[in-house]
Amino acid sequence: MWSLPDNVVPALLSLRGVGKSYAVPVLTGVDLDFRAGEVHALMGANGAGKSTLVRIVCGLTTADSGAMTLAGHPHAPGSRRAAEDAGVQVVLQELDLIETLSVAENLFLTRLPHRFGLLDRASLQARASRALALVGLEALDPRIPVAALGVGQRQLVEIAAALARDCRVLVLDEPTAALTAPEVERLFAHVRQLRDRGIAVLYISHRMEEIAGLADRVTVLRDGRVVGHGAVADMPRDAIMALMTGIAPAQALPVEHAIGDTAGTRAAATGEGRLRPGSGAQGRSATAPVALRVEHLRCGTAVRDVTFEVRRGEILGLSGLVGAGRTETLRAIFGADRPDAGHISVADGRPLRLRGPRDAVRAGLGMVPEDRQAHALLLPQSIRSNITLATLRQVSRARTWVDSALERRTAGDMATRLDVRGPGLEHRAEVLSGGNQQKVVLARWLLRECEVLLVDEPTRGIDAGATLAIHVVLRALAARGTALVIVSSELEELMALCDRIVVLASGRVTGSFSRGEWTQASLMAAAFAGPGVTS
Incomplete structure (x- = not known):
């Protein structure tokens, strides 16, 4: 046998x-x-x-x-x-805690103890204390709200909730x-204990x-x-x-x-034979004026120390793995999230004072977010109004009322330039395919004539034909002097489009490569760099 x-x-x-x-x-x-x-x-x-x-x-x-x-x-x-x-218990990357509830209530949310039909708080606190002890949080008061905890403690609370159930x-x-490096070390110590059990x-x-x-x-x-x-x-x-x-x-x-x-x-x-490499804009942009400079940017736990600059007519890629801080970096630059520290300057070195995205737009920045449907488009509104959303003053009379005829001509011209295919400008944006929705968002910023355009995942969820069309638009923008910062999870896309690629890992810059210097192996190696941990 x-x-x-x-x-x-x-x-x-x-x-x-x-x-x-x-x-x-x-x-x-x-x-x-x-x-x-x-x-x-x-x-x-x-x-x-x-x-x-x-x-x-x-x-x-x-x-x-x-x-x-x-x-x-x-x-x-x-x-x-x-x-x-x-x-089988799981702790997902996106924590599943309710901030307004106590630690104890989060630990046993679906299995709250009852006595005579009422919540048995004494039993809940006792069970919560035992669960927290499993992850080294004996000193944590289970009655406090989750909102009062740091990220590291929240992560351990999630693990405690998993272990409080039958966990094989x-x-x-x-x-x-x-997590910070000390929090990582504490987590690892507890994971080793679980393994030993x-x-x-x-x-x-x-x-x-x-x-x-x-x-x-x-x-x-x-x-x-x-x-x-x-x-x-x-x-x-x-x-x-x-x-x-x-x-x-x-x-x-x-x-x-x-x-x-x-x-x-x-x-x-390596992308050989699949996407046409960039058109050599690096030679033009290497001596062009700096359009955007970011220095030691910090924002929450996702962006810990990011420094880079991009010049007029240059396409700069931000590469990295999930959780590296790429999207969060763009959001901080655009004012969607308030930076904790660092300096952002535009054009001739003028500091960018951000109270929100409106300040970024006024300074010449535009942004195409990762989730176009949730964060860029007004899906129930017309294609026309979505295209002109950032340039209403240009299609208004005396800055008080929108000239509908002018707005239709302006939006129509831009839709034709970008080959937006749909049933008509007056139809709602939600009827468009993903690729055409992305073109509508790009059309909005083309009308605005931004000096710097931040683009997060420009071709996510769209077909090959629309991908090629959007690449053409992005290269055309760079050719006319716009500075572009592009985030993409596809290395092949960045290697085809960009003049330079900056790699992020754990919210920090771990590598910077110019066209001709990078290989996929070198980009991947930089993406996997991070703060060391001991065994």
Whole structure:
């Protein structure tokens, strides 16, 4: 009879052939084993399928194919509550706490103790104190509101809430994204204690130093497939990077399994032959006046020290992984979030005094946000009014009333220039496709003739044809002297569009590259840089 070697622990949670598709496959044939008393790291670049896998394990979505077992029994939770009842607890990157409720109430929100039909506060406080002790928060008063806690304490409260339930598998999704180095160390100490108690910990992180300091094993996903796994001690940083990017290192990978031909995807990974490189604006912009200078910008826990400048006619890319602070940096520059420290200046060095986005617009800045539907468009309003939203004075008479005929001509001309395709300018913006909605937002700032345009994920969720059209618009803006700062999760897009790329990690600049200097490997290495942690 076949048996496991003495040094191999049977899997507590197993996945076999798990697949999931939306418009395209997101996960394909994923096989994974998570063992009790082990920290198992899951790594992969943006879009590799990590979040989808976690959602399947935790009952937030269902797989299209494959099967899971938990302690030898089928595991197919139809909801997060069902997964929790089975012993699979998850702490997501976006904390799920209600600030106005107490710590104790958050810990047992769905299982509040009652006595004679009323909340049993004495029992609640006692149970909360025991739960907080599991994560080293014995001194925390469970009666205080969550709003009074720092980010690190909130993260530990989330973990305490998970451990207060029957916990056999704990999923931690980017738990250190908003933590300081000392808070990371405290969290790691508690995770090691959980491991020693026999809990299987599935740990998702982009930070190489965290994996080396905490995990026992690591699995790498790329394009929804498992491309390698092994003991952390046997997987050096360059081996993991090679598996994530598909670019083979100089030496063989010392892993248990290396799946697929990594060298064969080099062209796709570097963008060769897929997107036309930038038109060489760097030569024009290198000596142009500085349009925007950001110095030691800090904003909350996401933006900790960001410095860069962009010149007229230059396209500057901000690269980094999820949680690196890219979107938050743009929001702070535009005044959507109030910076805590640092200096922002425009044009000839004039300081930018921000009380809100209106001040940024008056200073010559525009912004295309990441979520165009939630933060850029008035979906129930007409396409016409969405295009002219930032230039109402230009289409008004005596600055008191909008000249409808002038507004229609102005919006129509801009819609024609950008090839906005829809049923007509008077129809609501919500009827447009994603690509045409993005063109409407760009048209708004083209009318405004901004000196600096901040663009967050310019082609997210749109098809290849619209992507190419938007790239053409962005290059045309740079050619006429506009300075652009572009955030994109697609390295290929940044490498095709930009004259320079600044890389962020943990809210700080970790690299700056000019066209011709960067490689995908160097950009990825900078993206994975971060504050060191000890083991």
